Amino acid sequence: MGTLATTRARWRRHPLAAYAVRRVAVGAVLLMFVSMLVFGATQVLPGDAASAILGRSATAEQKEIYRKELGLDRPLPTQYWSWISGVVQGDLGKTLASRDPVTSFISVRVGKTLVLALATLLVLLPVALALGVWAGIRRDRAADHVISGISLGFIALPEFVTGTLLIASIAVSLKLLPPTSIIESGQSPLTSPRILVLPVLTLCITAAAYIIRMIRAGVVESMSSDYVQMARLNGVPEWRVVVRHALRNSLAPTVQVLALTVQYLIGGIVIVETVFAYPGLGQGLVQAVIARDIPTVQGVAMLLAAIYVVINILADFVVVLLIPKLRTSQ
């Protein structure tokens, strides 16, 4: 009790720490509900999983073995408990396909996906941020119309369409780059960076459109704010108005845009890896879904959802740090 009380007192003195603790706790509870949803969706929904997986032709005996394997014969809370306690300890069960641990399924692929994601961010962020800010500052001028118009179109393009059209033009017609991004097992994607170009480009096209529009909106908002007008009326030079007054206040929204971008990439990569046959986590997930490999899907889905939630928490926290009003009122 004593320690709890002093810890509480310390939190009160450091409101930011208290906020962080609160936010993390909320995130943990959220993940618990997410796990229930993942588990519930895959294991509780009506229909016989065993026949769905094995097909109608399977014998009753085969189905029974599968049910045992999945623990479907036990009561639901027990099933959930044994699964979630495994998840917490880093044991995601075994894949139905190869009987390997799901964790090793993930570890083989996660590196490749990370390479793809980081390469995308590296290309994407500087270009998209610059274009978004430029369009926002030059609002309603020619540059803005061109940037906004193109991004409006690109944002509505599905990744598999962009990817396919890029393959058809750049890889097939012009023969500049390989049409698929297959990697020999045990090899790193970095040994032949050429294969990364088209997947990265595909992800960038949609994500850039998305970032540009959001950054532009934020910049437009602060450029038309009263304090920017006031800075101009005070004789502050225009570059200083933009940098010190407008951009400074659109910094926090930018962090949120970055978080949203990473979150977008989680979904986008699933598609793009499939389009280019890139052997990452996303492609593995799609294959597992097609094979109805429940433990694998559960494991990968939990991992991706956890990343999603963690990024959200980090972004919220950075935003609080960046906005004085939020920082001082926490």
Next chain:
Amino acid sequence: MIAVAQARGGARRLQFLRAWSARIGLAVFLFVVGVAFLGPYFAPHSPSAEPGIPFSTPSKAYPLGIDYVGEDVLSRVLFGGRTVIIFGALATLLAYAVGGAIGLLAGYSRTLIDPVLMRAMDVLLAFPPILFLLVVATTPRGQGHVALVSAIAVIHMPSIARIVRTAALETSVRGYVEAAVARGDRTHVILRREILPNIWGPVMADAGPRFTVSILLVAAINFLGLGPSPPTADWALMISENRIGITINPWAVVAPALLIAVLTVSLNVVADAIAHSLGKSLDVETLRR
């Protein structure tokens, strides 16, 4: 301004067409929808007949060539547009019906449902939409039209519910609603006379981008092979079916890809114009997450 808009409803509703981009967008969109729905009447062959040699290049008889099992690409293109549009529309409608009802209930009762709804929403928001659809597709009955349409509707529901809730809350503190409450008007009268007509606009403002997103999601799932199975003609499915032959007959891939691109882009252009005419900016960003 809003009132004038409503007073002169008819003229104002079409005001978004003032921008030339909106007019072109609408024309293109209607053209693609026309292809999808009237196409089957003009198809030269049955979409599942196999008259040719797989991946033959375009010829007089088969203007877009032959696909991977020997079917006529043009006929399949003319048949293959309905699924994404219909399922996308159904998912969007369902999302609005259920999400709207939940939001209205939460906004109006403010009590128990509200926090429950908000937490449920947080949970759903923790899933990238594609991931959610994949989890659903793993379930025993998760790979059918019903599951797909409902799952996409569920993805939209939280944000629709939130928008409706916020709009209802904002409206319910307006003077005209308070005056009605003080007059003792019945709840359903207040909803019909004072609240619903005023939240319709803000709620419907992003119906366009939502429809775009629904179509994108249906197409993505079909592309991954988790939607209709092969004999069915579907633009997205055609892309993945014929990818292996892209070097031999690229049209089997490029034609459906271009149609999907033109469909979603034109729809988005129109949605953006409508959002602009309502004084809002397009919200496809937040929807796509």
Next chain:
Amino acid sequence: MTESVLRVEGLRVGLERGAAIVEDVTLELRPGEVLGLVGESGSGKTTVARALLGYTPPGVVIDAGSVQVAGQEIVGCDERELRRLRGRLISYVPQDPATALNPSIRVGDQVREMLDVHGVEADRGRLVAEILGRVQLPGDAAFRRRFPHQLSGGQQQRLAIAVALACGPRVVVLDEPTTGLDVVTQARILEEIGRLRQEGDVALVYVSHDLAVVASIATRIAVMYAGRIVEEGPAESVIRTPRHPYALGLISSVPDHVAPRRLVGIPGVAVGVGGRPSGCSFAPRCAQRVSECEEAVPPLQRVDAHRSVRCIRWQETPAPKVDLRGVIGDTLDAAPLLEVDALRAEHRGRGASVVAAADVSFTVAPGECVALVGESGSGKTTIARCLVGLHAPAGGRILLDGKPLAARARSRSREERRSVQIVFQNPYDSLNPVRSVEDAVAWPIRSLRDLGRREAAAEVATLLERVRLPERMARRFPGELSGGERQRVAIARALAARPRMLVCDEVTSALDVSVQAAVLDLLAELRRDLGLAVFFITHDLGVVASIADRVLVLEEGDVREEGTVTAVLSAPRSDYTRRLIAAAPSLAIEATGGPSHTSRA
């Protein structure tokens, strides 16, 4: 005689292609003078204020005239020159410092940026502290490290003034600097501005819609109407003997708690940009109009060496009519219509509850007007909401005709709901935008009095006439009406129920003074003709003085003082009332000493 430091001649600001927003503006100002630029919404006063700094919003240009600050021409300067001049020669104090101060820049840096930008060579740290000190803000390091949101509204406005003064400008333009502040804070800021005027050689342009505030600090007054200056001269003489009929109307509209009088509004509505008539813009609303007025825009004419007026018949303009209300309020013997007994109301927030009314008791007799006055956040609105059953009290009773009323409107009988009707503060959300005026007014007739659609429609015409709206308004939608017209419709909607009492929650606070006067006049007429009791909530003591019989003064949910208007205003018993009265600006036009500001008393 000192040289003028600000000289404006023939200034015209207009849309890039087309209509003028303001035109033919000519002004002159010497150091130490304060020019009060007065006008109602849409008069173009803010456009003029910003044009003085060479600033126009996008799509708007200064297309003629000249603005000279200390001999330096502003019109025609390029952006770089303007930047150099703004803040150093002429600076600007915004209307709403809460949004005009950059939220992520610390207090000290807000001031320091001005010194940096304009290259002031000095020990800048010390200078910042000194500048903050000039506006009575603490200059210590802890304060300088604060962010704007950590300051009170009054402190924010002082900071904005400090920023404007940082580089020692010759002219400071203040754009409605006290709008949005409560009266006591407003009085302090005005005091501050008064001190600045006396201490330095700076000239001030004070833009405001509030004539009483302007009268308290201005040495000269320019009255604007529809984009033109219609009268300009020494403050005292403009207020005591206005020569333009609009200036007269404005002065007659200003409620005054020192000399309670009947207000006379100006009929009609101001015309917007583009809709201005070819002749005198005020002619359509003018009582002394002749056909000549409609032919050409009257030129600015000299009244004497210091005054000019834009009216061809200025000699006909009568002196302001002072129809004092005399002793107001008496104790009525009639049985009270409404009785509030030990009312307690709370707002439940997160965990904690905020008390909006602690122990409020009062009565309203039939036909009587009781005012409830208090600053924002004092709990006034919650009390009004309790009366009409929109907020459930936490304790106490509300009795109508001696019978207790249920907490919620829907639990009250129809007769009870009909008897007490409410009119809200904000005219822009009190009418449903999708319902026509006719529909809005007819509905209570049908729902509360059970009349048919046709009978209700027939009565709408009578009701609109009652609130002095033309019958053609019936087909209009709220979006097509001005604020004052909407408020009249809201009153007509309340009257449609045939109430015995009207609860008016700040019904005129969003309106221009001339419109406010007309609405207050209408309420007085309704009381007279229909024997309607009125419970009138306001923050403005002047309004109290011009409409109410009795008044309750509310502070933080407690009634500090209650009595007849004359008793409370002339001999306040509580400290709080005294402070409110001292802070409230007044024209005091009957006083022999000219305009006075009582806050320094």
